[in-house]
Amino acid sequence: MKIKMIWRAIAGAFAFAALVNAAQAATYVYVSNADSEDISVFRLDQSSGALSKVETLPVGGTAMPLALSPDHHHLYAGLRSKPYRVLSFAINPLDGRLILLKTSSLAESMAYLSTDATGRYLFSASYGGNLLSLNRIDASGLAGDPQQVIPTGPMAHAIRSAPDNRYVFASVLGSDAWLRLKFDAVTGQLTQDAVPAYALPPKSGPRHFVFSPDHRFTYLIDELDGKLHVLAFDAANDTAKPVQTVSIVPADFSGDKPWGADVHLTPDGRFLFASERTSSTLASFRIDKKTGTLTRIGTWPTEKQPRGFNIDPSGNYLLAVGQLSTQMSVYRIDKQTGALTALEHYPVGKNPNWIEFARFEGTL
Template identity: 75%
Template sequence: MNIKGVLGAGAIMLAGVAVSCASQAATYAYVSNADSQDISVFSLDKSSGSLAAVETVAVAGTVMPMTFSPDHLRLYAGLRSKPYRVVSFAVNPLDGRLIELGRAPLVDSMAYVSTDATGRYLFSASYGGNLLAVNRIGSDGVVGEVRQTVNTGPMAHAIRSAPDNRYVFASVLGSDAWLRLKFDASNGQLTADAAPAYSLPPKSGPRHFVFSADHRFTYLIDELDGKLHVLAFDSSRDTVKLVQTVSILPPDFSGDKPWGADLHLTPDGHFLYASERTSSTLAAYKVSAASGELTRIGTYQTEKQPRGFNIDPSGKYLLAVGQLSTNLSAYRIDRKTGALSALGQYPVGKGANWIEIVEFEGTNVN
């Protein structure tokens, strides 16, 4: 994102204050630590992949899911301990530090948060409450009141808008369903389809999903059966078709049961990675641009119980954390093969589970 485009060349708005800046890119990573109830902030050196600690921000709650506003100037963090809240932060592009702007109610303990493409609404999914919700986001980028709740089957797990913002999709682990809901961006209202967009085999446990860079495919990871699905989505006909199902498990998997967690595509769409918590591994795949199909590249050991990881906007680095580890692992992504090479480990808080990464241009003070 080029922040000079927010207010014109040489200026940005941070928590209502205009800040002057010159042109130099900076990348920051944010790790939510549920058990220590804080967020670890790092700066990422794009030339080497090394990280430097910036600050640790206490949030006074079990912080887990996070997401950026579309302009990346706000970070939203969901608290899964009572009182259930979402915390709105301003992100300082000059140094990556967070400034808390406000807290708003969430209807339940929410496993996932995301925004619509306009940045005017926050979506959330409740695993324990079996529902989806919509909160309003003000013109200042601060989350406000709950506008709507939608009941689902058991264990709603993730919710994201389609790239064109016409529909919102949600995975419901307990009913093995990937739902589609019509979205009205003028008022933030969701209207669920009568039937799921895609029904998975029993006890699959659909969890997280991502859309391909060209918007033609969706990649959906299961929590319970160790599988990853490639779905073709025809936006003109609004139809979904299964293309491929692959395993995320390592060849020598010996655990009692699979425990899929997270998945991410590189920004160019060439490679996809998925985490599996029982084996504490990352599975890497090459993506076919033509068919969307996946070819396994390899399996990589990572932090224990890797619930969350992410890829930086340049597509050069992958950062992973584990809920049973107090370290973050950094990897370099081979741009030709997709293979991962370990770069180093960095201390984080307890119960680390989620990573968001942002890149700004124009971040040096004049």
């Protein structure tokens, strides 16, 4: 009964939001804070890049990976403290506040969450459990309990569906492998290929990866050797082959070892950014759209140990957090050069590590 009442309220909010003028379109920012066990919520001013605080929501556990539904109406948060859970939130489009609708179990402590293209399935990768898992998402956008668990090599780190949703790919740090799994979107079953889609050099430590907006390339960052790989992606066959490998560390890098973390592209596919935790820097690259190859633009200092950052849907702003910082930096992205300009810092919780954006457009 309580869930039905909440859903009626949410439905009313979405109906009202449909009447909002286009000038009142809103972008909301969600930051998971592991050690303070909460999620920071902000509203992003698209004209200036300024953030206004919406709320700080306690979640009762070590909040780390976040994932948005394709329609941005739901946010899923993975808790890496026992009992391992995924929280299904509705996003109020009027103010960005989160409404907890359901708590379900996860198969292990998950380092990464993502949904398939339909929003009907939640994928997860476990670094400590050495596995991948799948939870079904019902028609109301609520994640259920694990439906399938697939063992991997050591330290599975990220999992994402290919743009066509026919296959799912996963990086496994400890076995230096980028796996391909056939995905049946009707039954929700994953079937792993006998050999990896791409085998990396020993002790590379593949971590996060993204597909280019035109689906022709994949960009895969290593954690252990400070490298970033460009793979030509054959969308017809969901296969990949290497094109280029570049370094993400600064030219004056003096740390004991690199520590790559996150990678994101601007929505127009012109620029790529990568974070490196030992030097606490963000590296920027220009992308050749024909070949997919990267040319370094520059390196910018950022929050200490930048495990997570993200780029807003407009491509105008980059937001970054650091595991050893309790603030978030906002940068403007120059759309002609790919250079970053630091704008402001905003307080967040302890050990912030993941950022997601939800964008709602006006309709009139």
